Amino acid sequence: MAQIFHPSTNVLANVSLVAVVVLPLGLLVGGSAISRSPWNTHVGLAKDQPAPFSHQHHAVELGIDCRYCHNSVEKSPYSNVPSTATCYTCHSQIWTNSPLLEPVRNSVATGQPLRWNQLHTVPDFVYFNHAVHVNRGLNCNVCHGPIQKEMMTYKGKPFFMAWCLNCHRNPEEYVGKREDVFSVYKKYQMDQPVVEDEAKLSDEEKKKLADTHLTPEQAALMDSGDYKRSNDEVEKGKELLSKYKVKKQQLSDCSVCHR
Ligand code: HEC
Ligand code: HEC
Ligand code: HEC
Ligand code: HEC
Ligand code: HEC
Helix, strand or coil: CCCCCCCHHHHHHHHHHHHHHHHHHHHHHHHHHHHHCHHHHCECCECCCCCCCCHHHHHHHCCCCHHHHCCCCCCCCCCCCCCHHHHHHHHCCCCCCCHHHHHHHHHHHHCCCCCCCCCCCCCCCCCCCHHHHHCCCCCHHHHHCCHHHCCCCEECCCCCHHHHHHHHHCHHHCCCCCCHHHHHHHHHHHCCCCCCCHHHCCHHHHHHHHHHCCCHHHHHHHHCCCCCCCHHHHHHHHHHHHHHCCCHHHCCCHHHHCC
C-alpha cells in the first residue's frame, strides 16, 4: 500500500505532540517564574530616591534608633518616613556642604517635602497594621529584610498574599518578645559573636549574654530576615501566642485583611 505520509512526518507528528504538552507547561512554569522573579516582585531592587540615604550609615554606624525617624511604627497602623526636618536636626550642623545633601537643603529652603519612592506596599484593598505586628515582637527584618545593613534601601520580601498567610497560619514560627524588636539592632551594632550552645552556660552567664549577644535566630534576622525555628523555639512561640491571646484559627480569615 502506498504510503500517504512520508516517514519524516512521524518526526513532525511526534514533535508537535511533544510541543502540545510541553509548551503550555513551559509557559506555566516560565510564567510563574516570571511572576516570582525580582523583575516582577521588585525584591532585592532599590528604587531611585531623591537623596542617597543609607540605613547602614545612620542606623548602625551612627546607631540612630529606627523610631527616631519612623516614629509612628509601634503606635499606629502606618509607618511614616521622616520629613526633612528630622534630617535637619543633624544636617543643619554636620555635612552641611555635602553635595549629596543638596536635595535635603533644597527641601528645607523651599518647604517642598522630599518624595521618597515607597518600596514596600500592599494594594488598597488590603488592610495592614504596623503597631499590631510590632507589638507581637515581629522584628522589622522579618518583613523588610536586612534593612540595617543596606546602603540603598531595597524591598526585602515579596508581599504576596501567600507570604502574609504563611505567617498567619504558623505565627508561632515568628512571634517574639516585644522588647527585642529594637534592641536587636543595638546588639548588632556592638557586633558581638553568636553563641551557638547557650544550654551549656550558667544562668548568670546566660543573663549577661542576653544583653549583648545575638541569638542564632537574631543573627539570621540581621543577615537575611529568614530563619527556621527549632522545635524548642516553636514551643516558646506557642507560649507567646497564648500570652498575647492571639486567635490563631481566625488569623487567616479573608476578612482579617480584606474588610
Ligand atoms: C542623628 C543625626 C543624623 C540624622 C537625623 C540624619 N543624619 Fe545623615 N548623616 C549623619 C552623619 C553623622 C553623617 C556622616 C556619616 C559618615 O559619613 O560617616 C551623615 C551622612 C549622610 C549622607 C551622606 C553625606 C556624604 O556626603 O557622604 C546623606 C546623603 C545623609 N546623611 C542623608 C540624611 C537624610 C536624608 C536624613 C533624614 C532622613 C538624615 N541624613 C538624617 C547624621 C544624621
Ligand atoms: C535617620 C533616619 C532613619 C533611621 C534612623 C531609620 N530610617 Fe528607615 N528610612 C528612612 C528614610 C529617609 C527612608 C526612605 C528612603 C529609603 O527608602 O531609603 C526609609 C525607609 C525605610 C524602609 C522602606 C520603606 C519603603 O519605602 O517601603 C524601611 C522598611 C525602613 N526604613 C526601616 C527602618 C528600620 C528597620 C530602621 C532601624 C534599624 C530604620 N529604618 C532607621 C530614614 C530612617
Ligand atoms: C508583619 C510585617 C511587617 C513588619 C514586622 C514591619 N513592617 Fe513595615 N511594612 C509592612 C507592610 C505590609 C508595608 C506596606 C504598607 C502599606 O502599603 O500600607 C510596610 C511599609 C513600611 C514602610 C513604608 C511606609 C511608607 O509610607 O513609605 C516603612 C517605613 C516601614 N514599613 C517600616 C517598618 C519598621 C521600622 C518596622 C519595625 C519596627 C516594620 N516596618 C515592621 C510590613 C511590616
Ligand atoms: C511574620 C508573621 C506575620 C506576617 C508576615 C504578617 N502578619 Fe499579620 N499578623 C501576625 C500576627 C501574629 C497577628 C496577630 C496579632 C494579634 O492578634 O494580636 C497579625 C494580625 C494581622 C491583622 C489583624 C490586625 C487587627 O487590627 O486585628 C491584619 C489585618 C494583618 N495581620 C495583616 C497582614 C498582612 C496584610 C500581611 C502581609 C502583607 C501580614 N499581616 C503579614 C503576623 C504576621
Ligand atoms: C493575611 C492577610 C490576608 C488574608 C487573610 C487574605 N488575603 Fe487576600 N490578599 C492579601 C494581600 C497582601 C493581597 C495582595 C497580593 C499582591 O499584591 O500580590 C491579596 C490579594 C487578594 C486578591 C486579589 C488577587 C490577587 O491574588 O492578587 C484576592 C481575590 C484575595 N486576596 C482574596 C482572598 C480570599 C478569598 C481570602 C480568604 C480565603 C483572602 N484573600 C485572605 C492578604 C490577605
